[in-house]
Amino acid sequence: MLEDGCTNHCSFCKTHYYPKKIESINEQDALNYLRKKIKNGTKIISLSGENLTLYGIDIYKKPILHKFIHELAEETDLNYIIVNEITAQNIYPELLEELARCKKVVQVSLQLESASDKILKAMNRGHTLEEYDYIIRTLQEQGKIVDTILMSGFPIETQEDLEKTINYIKERKIYVEGIVDYADFYAIPSHELEQLPYKEKRRHLKALSEAIKTSNYEVLENVMNYPFTNASIVVGHNDKKVYLANSMTHYSMKKDLYELPLGTIVEEQPKRIVKRMRSTINYQYKY
Ligand code: SF4
Numbered sequence: 001m002l003e004d005g006c007t008n009h010c011s012f013c014k015t016h017y018y019p020k021k022i023e024s025i026n027e028q029d030a031l032n033y034l035r036k037k038i039k040n041g042t043k044i045i046s047l048s049g050e051n052l053t054l055y056g057i058d059i060y061k062k063p064i065l066h067k068f069i070h071e072l073a074e075e076t077d078l079n080y081i082i083v084n085e086i087t088a089q090n091i092y093p094e095l096l097e098e099l100a101r102c103k104k105v106v107q108v109s110l111q112l113e114s115a116s117d118k119i120l121k122a123m124n125r126g127h128t129l130e131e132y133d134y135i136i137r138t139l140q141e142q143g144k145i146v147d148t149i150l151m152s153g154f155p156i157e158t159q160e161d162l163e164k165t166i167n168y169i170k171e172r173k174i175y176v177e178g179i180v181d182y183a184d185f186y187a188i189p190s191h192e193l194e195q196l197p198y199k200e201k202r203r204h205l206k207a208l209s210e211a212i213k214t215s216n217y218e219v220l221e222n223v224m225n226y227p228f229t230n231a232s233i234v235v236g237h238n239d240k241k242v243y244l245a246n247s248m249t250h251y252s253m254k255k256d257l258y259e260l261p262l263g264t265i266v267e268e269q270p271k272r273i274v275k276r277m278r279s280t281i282n283y284q285y286k287y
Helices: 027-039 065-073 093-103 118-120 129-141 159-172 198-224 270-279
Strands: 042-048 080-086 105-110 145-152 175-182 231-237 241-245 250-254 263-265
Touching: 027 042, 027 065, 042 065, 065 080, 065 093, 093 105, 093 118, 093 129, 105 129, 129 145, 129 159, 145 159, 145 198, 159 198, 175 198
Parallel strands: 042 080, 080 105, 105 145, 145 175
Antiparallel strands: 231 241, 231 263, 241 250
């Protein structure tokens, strides 16, 4: 967590109703901390924040995530960087360029919520689908895996809006990490919109969940062929198992790799990971 707080005003989000300003960790402190981790064997670093795109604006008066990633990537013993909580509304040219260009950045999370421009506007997300799509295409063209979070049951969401989202995700091959079931709250702006009846809301969630299970499976099957997703790292042992992790999941295997020391990078069967990811798709996110 490099940063906490967000200055955006998404109409469904409760974040800005609390007096929570942006607070970033000093760049050099964070880099020194991570360099120590790398020295002790860390191979993958996942950077996160409440809205990581804004990292640094409180201390340096401008966002510096691009610079941070650039310096971190210079650590030769670090293999991969994963970047979470990037918002299309706040992305800036230098950051997009760094995310696309840096070979160690292998996965980027960019929340979409909905692929309907009508819904994006009602959510006050600050971008259109076209603007979001430009970022995704730029990253995918450079071989990055992109994942996202969707929202189901937002007020005024129609079947047509739902289908737009499902079709877009499938067509663009974006991995959906989670689905947020819209939760109403009297003090958020979206409370003023016409809420979906309970049964309709359930139906949207079910339809979206089912569609995403299939499309996620297809996305994962493809990305498993990428060199980095086939690679896992030995992260622990006990009497009977060796524990492996890659950027998408943790799982364990009996014996096969037991003799390998911590930090060893190995090849592993993708199917195991797909199976696990399929079973964990439904979960409630923050907000
Ligand atoms: S949903 Fe994310 S980007 Fe929007 S206000 Fe909340 S924290 Fe900020």
